[in-house]
Amino acid sequence: MNQKKNYHFNTKVIHAAQSSGDWHGATLPPIFQTASHLHPTAENLSQTFAGKTTDHVYMRLTNPTNRILEEKLSALEGGKGAVAMSSGMAAITNTCMALLRAGDEFVTGNSLFMSTYLLFTNVFKKYGITARLVESVDYDAIENSINSKTRFVYLETIGNPKMDIPDLALVAEIAHKHGLPLVIDNTLATPYLCRPIELGVDVVIHSTTKYLSGHGDAMGGVVIDAGSFPWPEERFPDFQPFIDRKGPLALLDKVWREHHINFGTTQAPFHAYLTMIGLDTLALRMERHMDNTLKVADYLREKPEVKWVNYPGSKDHPSHNIAEKQFEDKGFGGMLTFGLKDQAACFQFIDNLRMIYHLANLGDCKTLVIHPYSSQYVSFDDDTRRSLSITADMIRLSVGIEAVSDICNDLGQSLDRLQ
């Protein structure tokens, strides 16, 4: 087991939490398709409900297949524990709700995924919670937005779709100076590219629907606790019972006990199984995604119809240098945005494509395209869209792992036919 801890990431991604001995020799995780579990004695069930065993009771609470996924993802991120949930949004909602009380505030970036933005600004507002939005890379603005009501700082490793990359070690330092945890959505980077906990981050969230499962077949989310934040009494007076029960995993216990099991945000074990099958090839896929994206960005930059390309892999991108440092020269992610003349050109471009899929997802092994302004953000007013850098001329491309020449050829034939 200890030896496994020292494995290279590319090995760990396959072997972490594998336990074929307990799986009757099976090399793939078993799917425990059962709503409830038998208990040998009344005492055992009582102890389990009291949190004194790790036995399973009921699928809404825990499931053995999901637990394998939780162990794998926690190992890959270098966490102390994890809870898998039904979607990335479930993981974000439950984590933030566990941290917040009515009247609280938190500081976050203005380059958030669309549903996260709506949750933070519209839904939480109903409960008197204020999300203070600043530029994710404006460290003075982050610090200046912290006050006595702030409970955490929340950012995305790579903003979707703004593609800005905050310096996580620096933001963690700022948050910790004020007695606050830093929560990071690491969906676009994946632990292959970035392990935020190693940079001082306290809580890591993923939509596993994206690169981690990688095939557009499974929905899921996960929250991973570094287990190192001390939850000081003055900022977090409601954490004591959870600290008493679970010590360093107080937040994870609060997320699970207060929200996940009561909101019923359970991940179906079949989705956990599919995610684990996908995970086996994460390292290979990420290498190819990122290699292809660098080449696609270069290709697009040469096309006269393309007005601009936004990819941190470009040397002149404002986040290029921090990406190089933070991602240790492994790459810059598998997504980019680019601009055409206007919305009509974007529509025509999408309709002209022959191979690339037009759909609302990212991180699939297939190349995917979307016009965010007219789809996910269609009901947003123009001022809000502008503040989130969602423009009518913008195409978002999640570059897949196909032969890059085929991806470029499809993009090229579509661009060539623009009128």
Ligand SMILES: Cc1ncc(COP(=O)(O)O)c(C=O)c1O
């Ligand atoms: C960065 C990011 N976080 C969270 C989510 C939400 O994940 P899910 O769709 O699994 O709820 C998404 C979805 O696109 C995303 O891109």
